[in-house]
Amino acid sequence: MPTPVFKLEYAPFGDAVKEQLKRRGYEKPTPIQMQGWPLLMQGWDLVGIAPTGSGKTLCYLLPLLEHVEVQPALRTHDGCVALVLLPLRELCQQIAQEAEAWCKYSGCSRRVVSCSTGDRGPELGRCDILCASPGKLGDLLSSEQYDIDRTTYIVVDEADDMLLRPDRENASEMITPLQILMKSTRKDKQTLLFTATWRDGLKDIKLDRGLRVAVGGTDLKACERVTQRFWCPGRGDPADPWQWKQGETKDQALVKAIRFICCSREFKAGAKVIVFVNASADPRGNVERVVQLLEASEILEPGDIEGFGRTRSLWYSDDIYNRFRDESCPQPRVLVTTDVLSRGFDFFTCAWVVNHDYPAGGKNALLKYVHRIGRTGRGDRTGTALTLLEELELRFAKEILPIATANGHRVSDYIWLEAECRNVWRYREAYREQNREQMQARTPREAETPLASFCEPLPNPWDVDVPWPDWGSQERYEFPPL
Incomplete structure (x- = not known):
């Protein structure tokens, strides 16, 4: 050797x-x-x-x-x-x-x-x-x-x-x-x-x-130079203005996140931002919608926000891609895309990755998440990944926690609590309630289909040595749609 x-x-x-x-x-x-x-x-x-x-x-x-x-x-x-x-x-x-x-x-x-x-x-x-x-x-x-x-x-x-x-x-x-x-x-x-x-x-x-x-074994792990942050509605410090407040939609939280990034030292020094969204049945759906949302907020100058997708011409897509990678090109500053740019691409000017949606894909969702946040922190540079998690998406906290804390980075306390299955019964009931509403809107024959369970098998709540949540709070019974 x-x-x-x-x-x-x-x-x-x-x-x-x-x-x-x-x-x-x-x-x-x-x-x-x-x-x-x-x-x-x-x-x-x-x-x-x-x-x-x-x-x-x-x-x-x-x-x-x-x-x-x-x-x-x-x-x-x-x-x-x-x-x-x-x-x-x-x-x-x-x-x-x-x-x-x-x-x-x-x-x-x-x-x-x-x-x-x-x-x-x-x-x-x-x-x-x-x-x-x-x-x-x-x-x-x-x-x-x-x-x-x-x-x-x-x-x-x-x-x-x-x-x-x-x-x-x-x-x-x-x-x-x-x-x-x-x-x-x-x-x-x-x-x-x-x-x-x-x-x-x-x-x-x-x-x-x-x-x-x-390098470091074969276990799934994220880049150690990327700091991972999470926003969930109503779970942050109430005194912190840069948090996802209870009652705000995910789109409103995204606009607030971009405003927060624009105030950062890295962005003022010329760094760029990638916003990942999940692909929808309509190829233009989520990318075009988020681009229009950010343009309407008037956070940045015209031309600073672009979308990259497969529906546009190859020349136009290549032009956006090359300008975003070019360190000497000031625009675009924010690129909205899907998982098509989540693997292998070197964006040395990218200091922030924002996950508007947690990746879809079943057992490969966590793998996609690792590749997404790996678009920043290239070489010897550092980066930050911000993920917007809706209330029901906290069910992924158990698989996210080892990735987020493997390199000594600190995450919010509620991520730890959700990872310990503290509120699994609440999520199960909320998930069944959503399915029940969907079944009522279907035909009688379709409604006979058994309700989908949230997770099988469910862990025994008495095996978790943590205090029970405050069930008296009415806010905990309000869940946004998936």
Whole structure:
């Protein structure tokens, strides 16, 4: 096993690359880079697991450039030497831009192409580094416009999202383009899998000369540089004006949160904000509605608030995305989006993440939450994540608490109390009351369906050694709709 690289002076790269790393603020390699760089330079296959913002991209990108530089020149119809697989077209563009920048720093004259939009088969000739999504690559392979017989270096970023089906955590059932890819490449290839969140289904993946490097273990955890805050109606300090007051709607709380962020030191210094909302049946629904809400509040100047979604043209979406990532571009300051931008994106200017809605998705909701708040706190910077929790959403407090307190951060007392199932009976009755009202509005035949229970099985309240809540307060019986 090679010795880890503890100092930049010992990194296995040229002086120009080391100098650029220092200019970017790296005083020493991150933990995943300390272990990953020497292993990859010796040709090992690797499964890298590290929290969001821990330098995974540079961990595989710099050895990739060294590998490509020593390969023979490509002929006209040869495929790429290095292939980077990513789940989204915006991620393909981001990694391709990063690779082009580091090619310039290192003096590498190889060609980088992002196969993210349209039919780019004719442009892929003599392409040394290809960044593509499995769908686009699968289309090229099936149309026989392109082959990857020359490829010897493969990176699968966001591996848990790419290799596992969303409905079943079974690595043997890969998505079709990626399955074709893994079978058609050369036997001497070097394969790298990187992810921020480890799932049990990935244990079934076997690499020829594979090692697994897990920074801090494989348990789900958030970035330690992100401070997590929560607002719940009527649960904060009554004397604090920056709290979600009882009787206010979630939209009113969001406007108050943006006003609070605008008064922060980071925002006045030029930092930016991402607001996450859940996708609705109408693709434009929540994003457009929240953008109009914030624009009507007149908190910021025109053009400071934009929405990013799949319904707009690719050119318009790319323009918003690139301007938000650009540190020199002052607008937009606030970007409203869905989970489409929650994985893998580097927003170094983002100091705040606001979750207007707690992520939907059942057992994967907490995983989505970790990726959302990971859009801030990139590199060595710090960030803050603010989540708006309605009364009934406090039922997720038990799963949120270990993530929020793992790095020594303090959370509100009511999050601790709700995590200990203090008010589970109250939530169960409120949830059943909502279902009862919905059943009464249906047809008689539909109303015969049994009422959905809030959680099964319910814990025994007598096993919890905490005082009972004040049942005399009438405010505790008022619950906003889900």
